[in-house]
Amino acid sequence: MNNEQNNIQAKLEKWAEDTVKAYHQIATRDDVNIAYYTQSDLSLLSEEPELMIVGINPGNPYGITPYTEQCKNKNWSYLYNNPLDKNHLWKGNYCKEEGKTSSWDNHKKWKYWAGLKSCLSQTALSTVINDDSKIIVTNASFFSTEKADGISESLLTETIPYTLDLIHITTPNNIIFLSGKKCFERLCRLSKSSQLFQFEYKHICGNIFVGILNKKYCIGIPHPAYKTNEEIKLVASVLPSLLKVSNYENIDVELIRKRCAKQIKEYEDRIYNHKKSNNKQVKISNIKSIVQQVTSSINLIAYQEKNHRYKIDEKYGITITDSQGGYLGIRHIIYDSKDYKNIQDNEVLALKKILRERGYKTTEKAWIGTKSFNELGMNEDEIVTNIVSEINEIVEFVRKNNQYGTNDSARK
Secondary structure, eight states, X not given: OOHHHHHHHHHHHHHHHHHHHXXXXXXXXXXXXXXBOOOSOGGGOOSSOSEEEEXXXXXXXXXXXXXXXXXXXXXXXHHHHOTTOTHHHHTOSOOOXXXXXXXXXXXXXXXXXXXXXXXXXXXXXXXXXXXXXSEEEEESOOBOBSSGGGSOHHHHHXXXXXXXXXXXXXXXXXXXXXXXXXXXXXXXXXXXXXXXOOEEEEEEETTEEEEEETTEEEEEEXXXXXXXXXXXXXXXHHHHHHHHOOOGGGOOHHHHHHHTHHHHHHXXXXXXXXXXXXXXXXXXXXXXXXXXXXXXXXXXXXXXXXXXXXXXXXXXXXXXXXXXGOEEEEEESSOOGGGGGGGOOHHHHHHHHHHHHTTOBOOSSSEEEEEEGGGSOSSHHHHHHHHHHHHHHHHHHHHHOOSSSOOOOSOO
C-alpha cells in the first residue's frame, strides 16, 4: 500500500468511525429507529476516486426496517457484534446470508447498474465504473426507506453533513447525483434552510441538470432503473459534454442541446406518444412470436409447458401467455382458491408491492401480479427484450428474498 493509499484510508477509517457513532445516536432515538447502511466498499479505494455516485437514500422494498432489528440480524455481521463498529460504513453494503456473497458483491447484477453503465457508455468513466478502487457509490442519507420521499427533510438535514464530509475527504473528480430534478430540488431546499452547505443548479435538458455544491461541480441525471431506452440514450449523449466541463458557469446549455437535438427529440417524442396513447394498446402483429422468443431466451424449468408456465422456485411460477393480447403473470405454483387468503403472507405482500411499483396489476385471487405486453414496449423487439429482463429481475428478487441490504440503492 503506497503513501497516498495509506493517507486516504486513514481518513476514511476515521470518517467511518465518527459517522457510525453519529448515526447510532440518531438511529437509537424513538422518533427514528431506522436501519442504515451505505453501498460501495470504501476500504478498496486506492486514491481519490474518479467517480462518486450519490443517491438520495437506500431503498427497501419492505418499507422501513427498524434499526433495533438490523442490529439483531447476523447478516449484518459487524453491526451484530458491535453497533459502533466502523466497518459497518467502511466496508460498504456487506450484508450477506451465510454461504452467500454480499449485497455489494452482487451490485453489477442490479438493473440500475446496467442502466448506469449505458449512461456512461460514451465517456471514459465506462471502464472506471468497473473498478471498485476508483469509485464511490453512496447516498445523501444512509437511512433506508421504501421510497426516497419516505425520509423526512429533518432527517436528511441531520445526516447529509456526513456525506458532505465524505466528499470533502475523498475529493472525487466527478460527482453524479441520481434522481435528477427530484434530488437537486431537495438539495436546494436543504441548502436554503441550512448553513452547512451551499447549492445551486440549472437545467440542461430532459431530467438532466448541473449544480455547484460547496464550490464542487456536480451532475444530476435520472435514476437509471426502469427508464426508457430514449431517456438512457439522451443521458449517454449529454454526459460527455458535461464531464468535459469543470466550471459550472462556462456550460453552454444551448450548444449541448444543439449537439444532442436528435436524442432530445426522440426522448420528447416518447413522452408525447406515451401521453397520447394514455394506456391505449400497442398493436402487436405477432403475439405468439413474442411468447416463443421469450420462452427460448429464459433459463427456467417449465411446470406446465403447454401454458408456458415456468418455476421461479418451488413456491412461485411465472406465466408468459398469448391470450388476452399477451401478458406476463406471477402466481403460486400450487393454488387453492378456497384457501388462498391464508397464504397471503408477508412475503407475498412484499412481492406484490414490488410488482405494483413495476406497473403490475395485483389481485387477491390467483394472480399475484400481471402486466400486459403492450406495457412493456412500443414494438416487438423492445417488448421481447423488456420481458426477458423483467423475468430475470423478478426471479432474482424472489430467489434472493433478502429483507436487508437489497438495494437499488442509490435510489430513484
